[in-house]
Amino acid sequence: MMISDILKKTGSMFFVIFLCAAVAEAQVKTAETDLAKSAIEVGESTTLTIRITSGTGDMKQVQVPRVSGLDITYSGMQRSFQFINGKTWQGVSLTYTVTGEKKGSYKIPPLVFEQDGAFIKSREVSLIVKNASGRTTSGGGGTVMPEVVLSKKKVYLGEPVLVRYYLLTSGGGSINIEAIEKQPEARGFMVNRIEENRGDDMASRDGNELIRSHLYTFALIPTQTGSLETGGGSVIMSAERRDGFFGMMDRKRIIFDTGSLEVLPLPEKGKPADFPGNVGTFTMKLDYDRETLKAFNEKRATITIEGEGSLYLVAKPLHEGGDRDVRVLVEEGEKDISVSGDTLKGKVTFTVTVIPEREGSVNAGRFIFPYFNPADKSYHTLKTGDILLEVKGGGKSGPHMGFDTDSSGSVDFNPLYIAIIVLLVVGSITGIVIWERRRYRIISRGETIKEEKPEQESDVLKSLERDLSASLFKKDSDLFFKTVDRILGHAAGLSPAVKKLKVPGDELDKIRDRLYATRFGGGTMSEADMKEISDSLKKSGIFS
Structure with missing residues (x-):
């Protein structure tokens, strides 16, 4: 008896599930579906049309399948409106463009829509894409x-590889490449x-003599x-098709095949430490x-790297050796x-800025450039000679004003400088006279003169902090630049303050290097860089 009840309940449950599924299926309408062509060629398109007898609500697209x-x-x-026997008929036609990208036999799954709470789906359709080589016939344009x-x-x-794109045509008419639709x-x-x-040449394909025209070339570095x-991509092509006296333009998408490339790792034998990746000669x-x-x-100074290979990714030459009291900055220049x-050739220039910080004979070091040569499958290292300089004293880290001397050693007096000196002397004398008169009046009234205390260390730092802000x-x-330079110089001479610094000394050296790179090396410093340096200085404890 119990088993019989269980079977009855189970049967009722399956019936309910079946009934719900049937109702759900009944609520999904199938729309009239039409594919203009059942077979196309690679690069060719056909139109998928879906016609739906619908209500007045908005049509929402729920699902569009992706078919590789x-x-x-x-x-x-x-939208279409018709009056039939006094009744209004309303229909919607949705169109899709289907383009074949690869040869094969495909099934396009149903597209699903929603309107007024009801779901509508299209019918599954089949499509054959032929001719994987992408050959098309374009009216007056002939074979492409x-x-x-x-x-x-x-x-x-x-190691660079060149990818060249061509179009082979029968020369039956004018062809125009309108745009690169997809990159390689x-x-x-x-x-x-x-x-x-690259000029046009002739090529034989399947027994036909075709004109081969170069479109474009890409340099790829793995x-x-x-x-x-690699390879692949597509272009939009238009070709003239003549119909009697009149001419019309046909537009088509041309899809290129991909190719396989094997990329080998660089050998470990003989590989320099921290090899930067230069490949070529x-x-x-x-x-x-x-x-x-x-x-x-x-x-x-200028360093020129010239040759064949990965010139787009050439690394900066490495600096080594030289005296400690000289700064060397390297910036990449023109390519x-x-x-x-079948490779790349050319040259890349680098600008080297050398800043000696003492007089005498200075050695600014040399540069090395390691690279891997694919031809002999080995590593090589290029080296320059040392940069040797003769430095005399008197230079300053910033702009200066003074008397110029010619080669004979005689002083060239600038009238502007003389006028400034005269004004300074007159101003000083006037200030002394005013002070003495004030001092005399104070003494005559029996008052005491308060001696001004020398500027305190904290006052100097507060002034620098205000200038920084x-x-x-x-x-x-x-x-x-001037304020930060003064702050760093002041911090170096304050032993109590230096002990309080939260920023290590090497961080302060980095800040100084950034200033020198901007002032002497032709670098740039953005507002964000300035704020970052300011925040680092304020957090360091220098101003506390």
């Missing part, structure tokens, strides 16, 4: 076939489009190892003048890169 190998794009919606050529099939990590596959690469002039895919040249300069003045055969408020970089 097809591109399904919404094109638009059109895309082609991608990789300059190499196997490279080392960091670039996962695992650094990509740069580079100018290259940033990871393994088997990588290079030369290095150092240029600077040997004229004597003053201490704290700058000397500019001149072009195509040479003022320079930030005014966004005055000159005042900021």
Whole structure:
């Protein structure tokens, strides 16, 4: 009896579930679905039309399937109103453009919509995409076939490879490339489009002689190892099609195939420590003048790296050696890169700024440039000679004013300087006279003169802190540089304050280096950089 009751209850439960599913299915209407073409070629498009007899509510798109190998794009919606036997009929037509990207046989799943609380779905349709080479026929344009050529099939990590794009045509009419729609596959690469002039040539495909026209070239530098895919992408092409006397333009999407590239890791044998990743064959040249300069003045030098290889990713030459009391800054300059055969050639310049901080004979060190040569599969290191300078005293770390001397040693008196000196002397005498008169009046009244105390250490720091805040408020970089320079110099001479510093000495050295890089090395300092330095100084305890 108990088993019979269980079976009855179980049967009732399944019936309820079946009934709910049937009701839910009944609530989902199937719309009339039409695919204009059941077979297309790669790069060709067809139209998917969905017609729905609907109410007055808004039509909401709930689900659009993604099909690998097809591109399904919404094109638009059109409403229709008709009067049939005195009754109003309302319908909606939704259109989608379906483009074949890869050869294959596809099924486009139903698209789902919602209106007035009810769900509507399209019918599943089938589509065949033929001709994986992407050949298309475009009326007067004749046969069009895309082609991608990789300059190499196997490279080392960091070694450039050229990817060239072509169109092969039968020459049946004028063809125009309107735009690059999709860029090449670039996962695992650094990509740069580079100018290259390559004339048209003839190519034979499937027994047909076609004109091969170069479209564009990309330089790719692999940033990871393994088997990588590149090439691909698409362009929008228009070709003229003549119909009797009149001509019309046909537009098509041309899709390019991808290619496989094997990227090898750089060998560990002989690899320098902290190798920066330069790959190719290079030369290095150092240029600077040997004229004597003053201490704290700058000397500019130029390093030129020239050759073939990964010029887009060339690292700065490494500085080594030299005296401790000289500062050396390196900034990347111009790049001149072009195509040479199946690789890149050109040169990259670097500007070196040297700031000696003492007089005498100064050695500013030398530069090295390690690189890996794929041709002989080994590492090499280029070296410059030492930068040797003769430095005389009298230089200053900032602008100065004084008398100029010519080569004979005679003083060139500037009238402006003389006028300033005269005004200073007159002002000093006037101040002394006024003070003496005031002092005489005070003594005659029997008052005592209060001696002014020398400026206290805390007063100096407060003044510097005010100047620092003022320079930030005014966004005055000159005042900021001078104030920070004075603060750092003042902190170095205050042993009690130095002991209280929360910022280590090397942090203060970094701040000083940033100031020198901006003042002497041609660098830039943003408002955010100024605020960061100001905050570091205030947190250090210098002003407490």
